[in-house]
Amino acid sequence: MIKQLSITDKRKWLKPSILAGLVVIIALLPVIQGSPYILHILILTFIYIIAAVSLRTITISGQFPLAHGAFMGIGAYIAGMASKWLGWPPWLTMPLGGLVAMGIGMLIGYPFARLRALYYAMGSLFFGIGVTYIIYAGGIWTGGYAGLIGIQSMFGSSKVAYYYFFLGLTVVCLLALYRFEFSRIGINLKAIAQSHLVASSVGINEGWYRILVVGVGCFFAGLAGAGYAHYNTVLSPASFGFMATLWLVMYVLLGGIESFAGPIIGTTILVLLPEFARDLKVYSPYLSAFLLLIVVFLMPQGLVSLPKMVMLWYSERKKGKKVAHVSGN
Amino acid sequence: MELIVATVTNLLILSSMYILVALGFAFLFNMLGIPNFAHGAIYMLGGYIGLALISAAGINQWAALIIAAVVMGAFGVFLERFCFRPFVGDFNRIIMVCVAVIVILQTSVNIIVGTQIVSLPPFAEGVLSIGLVSVSYERIATFAVGAFLLGMVIWFVNRTKWGQQMQAISQDIEGAFLQGIKVHRISALASFIGCALAAIAGCMIGAYLSLGPFMGDFMLVKVLILAILSGVGSISGIFIAGLVLGALDSILPLFISGAASDAVAVGIVVVLLLIRPQGFFGHEAEM
């Protein structure tokens, strides 16, 4: 898909070269500017991109779970506890975290699948809250309120190594999720989302597909969480609670739920912006509230639709007609 | 023995506290299907407005209670018109709007008064001691106000025209439109009542405990649990749900750690949602 060239000669080399430039900048970023602080933010961005895109993948089936932060937490704590108490190395704990998150996701996905939208949302919300409470109640094993410390670090204190690791991991995960979405399975899922009655009538097993997509989404969330555990080396349940889930939802909705690149853009902006807004000091929460309101009121389809909206407005204005409205869902 | 008596007393009063705080939320959620997540923040702000009225304008606390209720009720109408009505049915957007409201209210209150420990003056003084039971009149007042308001709300929903219109809306909103019910006006009224109830709860709890900019966060979870247990379309269910949650929160911490009791309570809610999504007393909803 990325490799397809545009039709006109003029644009023949434009897009690939921009994408190539993008790739070069991202790949050489640690060399271009050496601040480990910026690398730290970008590493977090990579981790959250994996989680946000996996959340969006679940939504193509029409389900919108509100527990994704908790699944990151499950992956993180499983990996962290395996590393701390069993001494397992990261290349074992990370898949373990992903698999456990996937297993739990599919386990609760099964009874949740038949709930209607509102109850599904509330139920997943409470499940997410319940997971954080269980972690709090975990005593010495999870560290409870004090957090889980002493997790084995993957690359010591070298942020550059982490940067390239998470860059690679993100690319692999994004490729996997992209292939999943545009495979036969993905098409079937979209069919279910549009009309489950019609989908069933052509023999698509609705329940099974719904559970499958939840499992896939939760696997990557758990994987991202596990990666976070080995990067941060300390964990707190508060990082995976309702607010974390809400931020992930915001990443997806800001970028645009309709497109694959939407969550990537949303995550990048929403992770970077608060860091650059530190000067606001006591007033910085207002910025978050402002962003929330912008997403809710102005961008029903997310930032991805912004160029479309701008060009539509421009072309309509050129023709002298009244501006057509890009209708939301 | 004393422990049992104390626990039973705690149970009743805790239940009434939860019911009092949850009434306003249940009004919007169970009747209209609007999950007003900003309920906790409105409850908090109502308490602070009550305090401001009492300390700055020297008003009697019951009058301050009523004024705060009216003010937050008006805010509720504003919220319903601009934040809920455009997004009915879009759960994610409503949550995000509510979180924005919460953040704005909490940050503003925190910046203005956050670093001070404040509390409203008590609504009733003294302690009542009968035999093994020793309860402050303040807690009794909270219980009484909670019970009174619950009764009023149940009467309102079941016996008045507006209440019955709300029930119609909760059953089938399009049918309600077709029947000529002015849905928007009823929604505004429900929002007014819901937020006013939140403000009253904020003042009463603010007197019994203390005020803090983030006190709404803790209550929000309890309120959500209560609303789910009670079920869509039912206000009367709040009563039983309140007792159940009050019982869990009074008895469980005696045996297991605090965080574990919270986990158990939430676990029960999740299981209930799976088995019977419409709650104990609700009906099947079209949402």
Add this chain to the structure above:
Amino acid sequence: MKRKSLLICSIGLVIILAALSVIGCPATPPAEAKTLRIGMILGITGFFSVREVPDLNQAQACADMINEQGGITVNGEKYMVELVVADTKSTFDGVTAAANKLVYDEGIDLIIGPTAFFAPAAASVCDPEQVLRLNTWVVHTPGEMDASTPYSFMAGNGSLLTTSAAAKYLSANYPDVKTVSIVTPDDGAPPYVIPIATEILAAEGISVVGDPVIYPNETQDFSAFVAKLNAIEEADAIFMQNGLVFHMGPLVKGLRESGNNKPFAGSLPARISQVMTIAGADAMKDVFSIALTPGDPDMAPVASEIISRVTAEYGADYQLEMTAPNCLWVLKEAIEAAQSLDPMTIKAQLESMDEIETIWGTAKICGEQTLGIKHVVASPQAVQIFKDGVETSAGWIDLGFIP
């Protein structure tokens, strides 16, 4: 996915990243060569701000005082103190981000904060870079300030110190109290701090009875826990280990209302006037806490000066945390004793000293046996009670050497 949208969004992303590369250079050092930048990792927003914002303002008052007196002198050069604050937003992730910002972006290697269970998140960033850090308040969770954190010092205050003071005051003023029940918040510390508290009380001849009553941090209604405390009948007094005024107030209120009038020892810095706001004046008999009274004539001059400045600017009821200013003062003393701004030299200096001047007076540097590392600055503690209708200081307790 429309190709044109993908194209334009990619351009946008490129622009953002390019801008990052430019902005991402580390902050340039200030033009004046003689400023000493000290980092502060505190929660300016979020639920913890109720504690951290006053602490920060008090540290700023202390910094102003130091600068007015000519700053910190090292090798003949005078350095003005500049506090560089990074907001933690009261979250673990915020602490990590704040630590990263200060250490890597601002290039700071002397840091004050964070508080309590937030500390390990900062340690994971600061320790590998050998940044000297002074914890504001320590609740003794693992990885907070112990043998695993060689670059941290308990220079503010903490449970160990308030408990020692409370135990000493209790045994001196309530000789009939031989047993206590413990009530403490579940902030992760109980499994670690309760054994310490038990030992300290035992050293004063007081034994702990009954299971510790542990309540969740966000508890608002304490009735169940009051009932549990009432059920421990063999206790002569109630010992509250750490917590906030939001906890102590309702606990005292509930106990007194249920007829429990046993002495209540608050081993936490909750102001009696604020506890009284919640619990009512009638409940405050035989209640004390380890808190500061403004205008206390027995208070050391440095602390008195800071408090009078702060109350003049923010009001007489202002929260008096005073842990960050103490860290700052101890740091100043250590820098001047070491005559160096290098963190490792200052650390070695602190470890070689047996006592140091704090804003509260002279304090011993100790704690090797209790916490595994000789990094505790055992500042004198003030006891506060309710007498004749107002909060009053009940005297100061010099903790001496804590093993």
